[in-house]
Amino acid sequence: MADSIERRKFLRIASMSMGIGTLYKVAPLLGAGREAHELGVSLKESNGESIAPFTFVQLSDAHVGFSGPPDPLGTKAFEQAVAMVNALPQRPDLVLFTGDLTHDSEVKDEHAKRMRQFQQIAAQLKVPKLVCVPGEHDAGLDGGQLFRESFGPTNYSFDYRGVHFVALDNVSRAKPELGAEQLAWFKKDLARFPKTAPIVVFTHRPLFDLKPEWEWFTSDGDEAMNVLAPYKNVTVLYGHIHRDDEHVIANTHHYAARSLIFAFPDPEKVADKKPIPFDKEHPFKNLGIRVVNHNVKKPPQASSFSIEDVELSLREYSGINGIQQILKPVSL
Amino acid sequence: MKDRNRLVFALVLACAVMLSAPFSTQAQGTPRIIEITAKRFEFTPNVITLKRGEPVILRVKSTDVTHGFFSKQLKIDEVIEPGKTLDVKITPQTAGSFTLICDHFCGSGHGNMKMSIVVE
Numbered sequence: 001m002a003d004s005i006e007r008r009k010f011l012r013i014a015s016m017s018m019g020i021g022t023l024y025k026v027a028p029l030l031g032a033g034r035e036a037h038e039l040g041v042s043l044k045e046s047n048g049e050s051i052a053p054f055t056f057v058q059l060s061d062a063h064v065g066f067s068g069p070p071d072p073l074g075t076k077a078f079e080q081a082v083a084m085v086n087a088l089p090q091r092p093d094l095v096l097f098t099g100d101l102t103h104d105s106e107v108k109d110e111h112a113k114r115m116r117q118f119q120q121i122a123a124q125l126k127v128p129k130l131v132c133v134p135g136e137h138d139a140g141l142d143g144g145q146l147f148r149e150s151f152g153p154t155n156y157s158f159d160y161r162g163v164h165f166v167a168l169d170n171v172s173r174a175k176p177e178l179g180a181e182q183l184a185w186f187k188k189d190l191a192r193f194p195k196t197a198p199i200v201v202f203t204h205r206p207l208f209d210l211k212p213e214w215e216w217f218t219s220d221g222d223e224a225m226n227v228l229a230p231y232k233n234v235t236v237l238y239g240h241i242h243r244d245d246e247h248v249i250a251n252t253h254h255y256a257a258r259s260l261i262f263a264f265p266d267p268e269k270v271a272d273k274k275p276i277p278f279d280k281e282h283p284f285k286n287l288g289i290r291v292v293n294h295n296v297k298k299p300p301q302a303s304s305f306s307i308e309d310v311e312l313s314l315r316e317y318s319g320i321n322g323i324q325q326i327l328k329p330v331s332l
Numbered sequence: 333m334k335d336r337n338r339l340v341f342a343l344v345l346a347c348a349v350m351l352s353a354p355f356s357t358q359a360q361g362t363p364r365i366i367e368i369t370a371k372r373f374e375f376t377p378n379v380i381t382l383k384r385g386e387p388v389i390l391r392v393k394s395t396d397v398t399h400g401f402f403s404k405q406l407k408i409d410e411v412i413e414p415g416k417t418l419d420v421k422i423t424p425q426t427a428g429s430f431t432l433i434c435d436h437f438c439g440s441g442h443g444n445m446k447m448s449i450v451v452e
Binding site for chain 1 (some may be wrong): 402436437442443
């Protein structure tokens with residue numbers, strides 16, 4: 001019951017806040033007992049990455065090149081996100097960008113120009129590592145060619161300080177799907193890990209049926225979920241829906257990041273998929289940031305993330321002096 | 333003999349009427365055909381009305397690029413290639429209004445390319 005109350009509180013706070021993405025703090029498995037120690041040894045043997053605490057930020061859906069309505073601010077929220085990340089007291093080790101870096105253009109040169117603009121803004125991030133997956137606006141028209149030229153493969157994996165990260169591409173086939181080849185790779189990629197390994201999957205569209213009528217789904221996402229099912233410590237981060245959302249499905253926790261361009265409403269409350277109108281008094285309303293802490297006291301079998309909200313406001317647009325960060329710890 | 337001629341004439345007339353109808357009404361047991369055109373970023377018509385239990389063929393074509401033709405609720409998941417005609421046979425069993433979307437990314441207005449299928 002306490003959890004559900006806290007969850008409502010989190011959602012209420014999130015709906016009021018504005019900002020830029022999600023900050024994750026990870027201290028994988030430290031102090032989690034003998035099983036964690038054994039897992040740590042196993043992970044180090046398998047990937048050479050020692051377990052150590054770290055933080056990372058999730059940003060999503062900047063749509064560089066999009067011009068209003070509903071958002072006449074262009075890249076301002078993205079630029080503000082970069083500035084805010086750089087100003088964090090604890091510099092994140094890693095930034096994940098979960099798709100729709102750019103807004104599509106049928107003119108190839110124009111789309112390439114937008115991708116370069118994204119890269120120029122992202123290059124200002126003072127973080128050691130930036131990784132991206134494409135959204136359909138990046139890769140839906142050209143099968144991911146421009147994305148690959150700019151960033152490399154659209155799906156891949158890597159290990160970072162004891163956490164296994166997997167980038168899944170559910171946009172480049174134009175339809176919301178992963179495809180048999182990628183699913184086979186995904187299964188093979190995870191096979192070398194023990195079932196208690198901490199795994200973070202990041203992708204663009206939700207892997208489950210959040211709202212198929214709004215194309216908020218991945219048609220073969222259930223097959224990816226089947227691959228993940230044996231693993232006990234899985235977090236899936238995604239974008240696409242331009243609003244915060246969290247779902248727990250079996251052992252897997254799914255979190256959506258807000259957008260850096262405009263927000264969509266709650267699909268349970270409105271019939272049509274239309275962006276929330278721009279509010280010039282509160283231009284970043286419904287854009288948000290969340291801090292996720294790895295709970296070092298829980299064993300890896302249980303959910304080991306907790307979330308804090310960060311509420312931001314900007315003087316230029318909201319009349320509040322400077323950037324305010326209000327951290328509200330929440331237990332999910 | 334005259335009766336037979338009248339019967340043949342009536343049948344020919346009935347066929348002509350059926351072929352000229354906007355939604356051709358076939359003989360009992362043969363699905364009704366409804367033509368749908370897809371182009372960025374709309375379906376035409378964008379609302380069709382069906383009867384529960386009535387088999388129909390949705391005859392779909394694209395006049396520009398590749399589109400998707402998807403409704404989770406109606407178990408439709410197709411791709412419409414330009415220059416080709418796609419027949420989608422359905423027999424809706426549940427009354428209601430169902431949304432069908434293009435789920436093959438087709439450009440910046442793709443996210444709102446949809447139509448309604450009303451089942452009475």
